[in-house]
Amino acid sequence: MPSAVGGAAALPGPPTVAGAKIGMTHQRLLTPDAGSWPTYSGDYTGRRYSPLEQITPANIDRLKPAWTINLPVGAEPNAIIGGDPRGVAAPPSMGARIGGSPLMVDGILYVSAVNNAWALDSRTGKVLWHFHWKTRGGTQIGNRGMAMWGDNLYFETPDNYLVSLNAKTGRERWHVEIAPLEETFFSTPAPVVVKNHVIVxxxxxxxxxGRLQSFDPVTGERQWIFYTVPMNEGDKGLETWKDLDYARHGGGQPWVPGAYDPQTNLYIFGTSEPKPGYFAAPRGDGDALYTAAQIAVDVDTGKMKWAYQTSPNETHDWDSAQTPVLTDITFKGKPRKVMVTASRNGYFFVLDRVTGEHLLTSKFALNSNWASGINAKGQPVRIPAKDNLPNGALVSTPNPGATNWPPPAYSPKTGLFYMPVNEAYAMYYTTEADPRGSMGLGGKTESAVAGGATYLKAMDPKTGKIAWTMEYPGINPAGGGPGGAGGLLVTASNLLFNFGLAADGLVARDAATGKPLWNSLAAAGGNNAPSSYMVDGKQYILSSGPGGLIAFSLDGK
Structure with a gap:
C-alpha cells in the first residue's frame, strides 16, 4: 500500500517561477510544446529530437554558458526531507551527479539524482526547492530522471520505491514499494507516464x-504487473527454458525507459540478459524468452502484444534494454511504422512496431566477432567458442557492449539514427561464480586487450547502412559505458550534441555529416544526453553531469 506523508501542508511552501502554469496532461505529453522537455526522451518516440531551430550551424559559434549550478545534496538546511521512516538521511554536501534527463515544463526544470530531486528556474538555474529521500540502502548507482502528471512528479529510489512529489512545493505525496530491497533490485529508470498510468x-x-509495473498516478495503487519471463505452467516461452524454476529466476530486467505508440496503445521496451549470466548450459538449449528482447505491451492491461529477441540464449551480458526509437519510414518502397533499436550485442534492428515483424538486421559494431551470421528470424547466431572459457576467448566487445544505456537520437529531417559505439576487444575467462548466488551472475572475468576504438555513428534505418562514422581518439574503449561516450541530442536545425573527448567537452556536430562545429570545455563530460528547451523566446542547450548543470544560449544571455 502507498504510504502517505502527513503534516507537510503546515510548513511554508518554497517559491515558484512567476507566471508558471504547472500541470501536465495526456494531450501535452502526446504533443509536447516545442520548447518543453516533459518526459525522459523529450517525447514518447524515444528520438531525443528537439524541434527548436534558434541555434543553428550558422550561429553555433555564439553559443556560450548562460548559467551554471553546483547542486546541493543530502540533508542540507533548505532540503525537504522525506522517505521511509526506517531510512537514513545523507549528510549535506555539494555536487550532485546528474545521470538522467531533466524535465522542463512551463519554465521550470525538474532534476533528479540518487535520493535527491530539485526544481530550478530554467532562466537562471536558481533552486526553487530541494527534496532529499532518506534511504534504506540498496544499490546506489544512479537515477535516470523523473516523470510528470498533473502537478505531480514521480521518480524511483535505490531502495526500490516509487515516490510522488508535489511539483509546486517539492513535498512528498506518497511512496510505494516497487520491489523488495532484500532481493537486490536497483531502481534507476525514469518512470514514463501514459494516460493514467505511471509505468516503472x-x-x-x-x-x-524481470517485471514492468503500472501505478495509479493519484493513489499509487498498482494497476498491473507484467513479468518478462514465464512464471507459471502454460506461460508463453516456457518451452525455451530448462524448466519453470529456471524461468522464474531468469532475469530479463527492464532497466531503461521505453517508448509509447498512441496509435496502437503499445508501450515498447527492452529487457536485460538471462540468468544465470554468462553461462547458457544451466538454462538449457532454448532461447530463454523473453530476455534480451524488445517487448510491446498494452498500456491499459499490461498484456504482451508482441516480442522480438535480439540475442537468443545470451551469454555476454549484452542486453536489449536500450531505449527504442519509433518513427515512420519508407522500407522497400512501402510506408512502414517501425521501431528501431541498437543492441549491446553490436547489431541494429528494425521492426514493424504494430506487429513486431522483423524487417532488418545489420551489424553496426564492425569488430563484433561473437556471432557466425544471421538466422532466418534476423537474429545473430552465437558462437559458443566466444563465450568465456578457462583459457580465455578473444571477444569484441567487452562487457559494457557495443552500446549501452546512454540514449541514442533520431532525426526525422536527416532520417538517421545516432549512437555511441564501442569496438574494443577483451579476453573473457571463466572464474568462480558470483558470491550472490549461482542463479545470478555466473563466474566470468575479462581483461582488456589492445585494439578497437570508440565511435559516434549514424545509421540509416531504411537500409541498415552506416551513413557516417566519427572516431573518438583517446577514449578508453574498454571503460564503463560505450567506451565513455555519452548520449545524444539532435535538433531541427541539424545540430547533433553529445559529449566527446574529455579535452573537447560538449560537442555540436553537423547531423548530416558528423563534422564538428563547436565545443565547450565548460560542460563536464557524462554518459547521459544533453537536452534543449525554450523559455521567453530563447533556446537553451542543457548539459548535465558530474557536479550539476550548465545551460548554454546564444551569447550566453
Missing part, C-alpha cells in the same frame, strides 16, 4: 524475474 521498470543483477 527495475534492474537486478541477481536471479529475480
Amino acid at each position: 521498470g527495475t534492474g537486478n543483477d541477481g536471479e529475480q524475474a
Whole structure:
C-alpha cells in the first residue's frame, strides 16, 4: 500500500517561477510544446529530437554558458526531507551527479539524482526547492530522471520505491514499494507516464524475474504487473527454458525507459540478459524468452502484444534494454511504422512496431566477432567458442557492449539514427561464480586487450547502412559505458550534441555529416544526453553531469 506523508501542508511552501502554469496532461505529453522537455526522451518516440531551430550551424559559434549550478545534496538546511521512516538521511554536501534527463515544463526544470530531486528556474538555474529521500540502502548507482502528471512528479529510489512529489512545493505525496530491497533490485529508470498510468521498470543483477509495473498516478495503487519471463505452467516461452524454476529466476530486467505508440496503445521496451549470466548450459538449449528482447505491451492491461529477441540464449551480458526509437519510414518502397533499436550485442534492428515483424538486421559494431551470421528470424547466431572459457576467448566487445544505456537520437529531417559505439576487444575467462548466488551472475572475468576504438555513428534505418562514422581518439574503449561516450541530442536545425573527448567537452556536430562545429570545455563530460528547451523566446542547450548543470544560449544571455 502507498504510504502517505502527513503534516507537510503546515510548513511554508518554497517559491515558484512567476507566471508558471504547472500541470501536465495526456494531450501535452502526446504533443509536447516545442520548447518543453516533459518526459525522459523529450517525447514518447524515444528520438531525443528537439524541434527548436534558434541555434543553428550558422550561429553555433555564439553559443556560450548562460548559467551554471553546483547542486546541493543530502540533508542540507533548505532540503525537504522525506522517505521511509526506517531510512537514513545523507549528510549535506555539494555536487550532485546528474545521470538522467531533466524535465522542463512551463519554465521550470525538474532534476533528479540518487535520493535527491530539485526544481530550478530554467532562466537562471536558481533552486526553487530541494527534496532529499532518506534511504534504506540498496544499490546506489544512479537515477535516470523523473516523470510528470498533473502537478505531480514521480521518480524511483535505490531502495526500490516509487515516490510522488508535489511539483509546486517539492513535498512528498506518497511512496510505494516497487520491489523488495532484500532481493537486490536497483531502481534507476525514469518512470514514463501514459494516460493514467505511471509505468516503472527495475534492474537486478541477481536471479529475480524481470517485471514492468503500472501505478495509479493519484493513489499509487498498482494497476498491473507484467513479468518478462514465464512464471507459471502454460506461460508463453516456457518451452525455451530448462524448466519453470529456471524461468522464474531468469532475469530479463527492464532497466531503461521505453517508448509509447498512441496509435496502437503499445508501450515498447527492452529487457536485460538471462540468468544465470554468462553461462547458457544451466538454462538449457532454448532461447530463454523473453530476455534480451524488445517487448510491446498494452498500456491499459499490461498484456504482451508482441516480442522480438535480439540475442537468443545470451551469454555476454549484452542486453536489449536500450531505449527504442519509433518513427515512420519508407522500407522497400512501402510506408512502414517501425521501431528501431541498437543492441549491446553490436547489431541494429528494425521492426514493424504494430506487429513486431522483423524487417532488418545489420551489424553496426564492425569488430563484433561473437556471432557466425544471421538466422532466418534476423537474429545473430552465437558462437559458443566466444563465450568465456578457462583459457580465455578473444571477444569484441567487452562487457559494457557495443552500446549501452546512454540514449541514442533520431532525426526525422536527416532520417538517421545516432549512437555511441564501442569496438574494443577483451579476453573473457571463466572464474568462480558470483558470491550472490549461482542463479545470478555466473563466474566470468575479462581483461582488456589492445585494439578497437570508440565511435559516434549514424545509421540509416531504411537500409541498415552506416551513413557516417566519427572516431573518438583517446577514449578508453574498454571503460564503463560505450567506451565513455555519452548520449545524444539532435535538433531541427541539424545540430547533433553529445559529449566527446574529455579535452573537447560538449560537442555540436553537423547531423548530416558528423563534422564538428563547436565545443565547450565548460560542460563536464557524462554518459547521459544533453537536452534543449525554450523559455521567453530563447533556446537553451542543457548539459548535465558530474557536479550539476550548465545551460548554454546564444551569447550566453
